[in-house]
Structures are given as structure tokens and as C-alpha cells.
Amino acid sequence: AQKVTQAQTEISVVEKxxxxxxxxxxxxxxxxxxxxxxxxxxxxxVFLIRRNSFDEQNxxxxxxxxxxxxxxxxxxxxITASQVVDSAVYFCALSEGETxxxxxxxxxxxxxxxxx
Amino acid sequence: xxxxxxxPSHQVTQMGQEVILRCVPISxxxxxxxxxxxxxxxxxxxxxxxxxxxxxxSEIFDDQFSVERPxxxxxxxxxxxxxxxxxxxxxCASSDQxxxxxxxxxxxxxxxxxxx
Numbered sequence: 001a002q003k004v005t006q007a008q009t010e011i012s013v014v015e016k017x018x019x020x021x022x023x024x025x026x027x028x029x030x031x032x033x034x035x036x037x038x039x040x041x042x043x044x045x046v047f048l049i050r051r052n053s054f055d056e057q058n059x060x061x062x063x064x065x066x067x068x069x070x071x072x073x074x075x076x077x078x079i080t081a082s083q084v085v086d087s088a089v090y091f092c093a094l095s096e097g098e099t100x101x102x103x104x105x106x107x108x109x110x111x112x113x114x115x116x
Numbered sequence: 117x118x119x120x121x122x123x124p125s126h127q128v129t130q131m132g133q134e135v136i137l138r139c140v141p142i143s144x145x146x147x148x149x150x151x152x153x154x155x156x157x158x159x160x161x162x163x164x165x166x167x168x169x170x171x172x173x174s175e176i177f178d179d180q181f182s183v184e185r186p187x188x189x190x191x192x193x194x195x196x197x198x199x200x201x202x203x204x205x206x207x208c209a210s211s212d213q214x215x216x217x218x219x220x221x222x223x224x225x226x227x228x229x230x231x232x
Binding site: 033035037042043044045046047050091093095100101102103104105106107108109 | 146147149151157158159160161164166171172174205207209211212213218219220221222223224225226228
């Protein structure tokens with residue numbers, strides 16, 4: 001069965017600090033996809049990134065970067081020079097298998113608060 | 117930018133009443149989903165839908181729930197006889213079948229269901 005664990009329930013930082021959100025996953029499939037979604041206070045879920053299990057290259061997008069390590073089943077998310085607008089709940093998610101239309105299994109989420 | 121649209125944004129109902137939550141997925145997407153999020157908790161999968169039939173459902177999606185694509189644009193979730201514990205945010209999502217964006221699910225803003 002698939003499972004996603006985000007051990008950090010809440011993180012509070014001061015603006016301009018770097019912050020890393022941890023995500024550990026469990027799956028028996030060799031093909032799977034990992035995701036990060038952002039849920040701002042307004043409540044919608046905003047897609048940030050998708051990685052597949054065959055691509056362990058780290059990715060950077062502006063102030064965001066992701067570190068995927070199959071050896072530790074982790075897919076961590078780092079925000080560099082955090083801003084107040086980054087305050088949100090961040091969810092890591094997993095879908096198994098190669099076929100389209102697979103369910104997402106979400107972690108519990110990490111509430112990030114960036115203080116001015 | 118195409119988006120998933122959900123209506124209403126907030127629905128209040130009495131226990132035992134039927135509710136229908138509506139969604140307009142992104143127009144060229146073929147896979148549709150419903151998820152729910154009880155306040156302060158993680159996002160949970162309910163059901164996925166493809167080619168006019170349910171492709172997968174979770175244990176939460178019991179006989180009280182049903183989904184339908186009544187026309188070429190709408191996707192609905194019906195709860196036949198609401199219970200207090202159905203109070204949650206319900207998210208609709210859609211995804212396409214193309215390899216480059218496989219399993220990337222785009223979410224609507226959600227419908228907050230309050231059962232009194």
C-alpha cells in the first residue's frame with residue numbers, strides 16, 4: 001500500500017530564511033510519481049511539481065528546489081530566501097503505476113508560516 | 117489559463133438531505149477525480165472517473181456517494197443522505213493522458229460542505 005509521511009506538522013521561519021520540507025514515501029511499485037502541492041489560506045490546491053521514479057535529477061525553479069532520493073525514499077522541498085507569500089500548507093503526494101488516472105495519496109501536510 | 121471550476125463554493129445542508137456538488141473540469145482532460153479534506157486534515161481520495169465510468173474508488177466512497185458526467189462538460193458528486201461527518205471541503209480534479217503531463221491533477225478551489 002502506498003503511504004506518504006510528512007513528519008513536520010508546522011514550521012515557522014523568518015523571512016529570507018531557507019526552509020526544507022521533508023517527505024518520505026512508501027510504495028511497492030517500481031514506477032510511481034511524486035508531487036508537491038501548495039494550499040494557501042484561500043484553500044485551493046496548487047500544483048508545484050511532479051517527478052517520476054526514473055528521474056532522480058534534482059530540480060530548481062526560481063526559489064524552489066526539490067531533492068529526490070530513491071535510496072531513502074524521500075522527496076524534499078526547499079524554499080530559498082522565504083517570503084511571507086510562501087506561507088501555506090504544503091502537501092507531498094504519490095501516485096503509483098504507469099497508467100493514467102491513478103489516485104493521489106497525500107501526506108498530512110506541513111503548515112509553513114513565514115514571518116516578516 | 118484553463119482551470120477546474122467548482123460550484124457552489126459553500127453549501128450548507130441539513131442532515132439527511134441530498135446534495136450535488138458540481139465541477140467543470142479542464143476541457144481537454146479525460147480523467148476526473150473527487151477528493152475530500154476534513155478541516156485540518158489531509159486530502160483523501162474518493163473516486164476517479166474515466167470514459168463514463170468509475171475507474172477506482174476508496175473505502176470512503178460508499179453507497180451514499182455517486183458520480184456522474186451528465187453532459188460533455190460537467191462532473192458531479194452526489195451525496196444521497198448527508199451525515200454530520202460528511203462536512204468537509206470537497207475538491208474536484210482533472211488530468212490528461214499525455215505522457216509529459218501524466219497524472220498531474222489540477223484541482224478546483226473546492227466546495228465547503230457544512231452538514232447541520
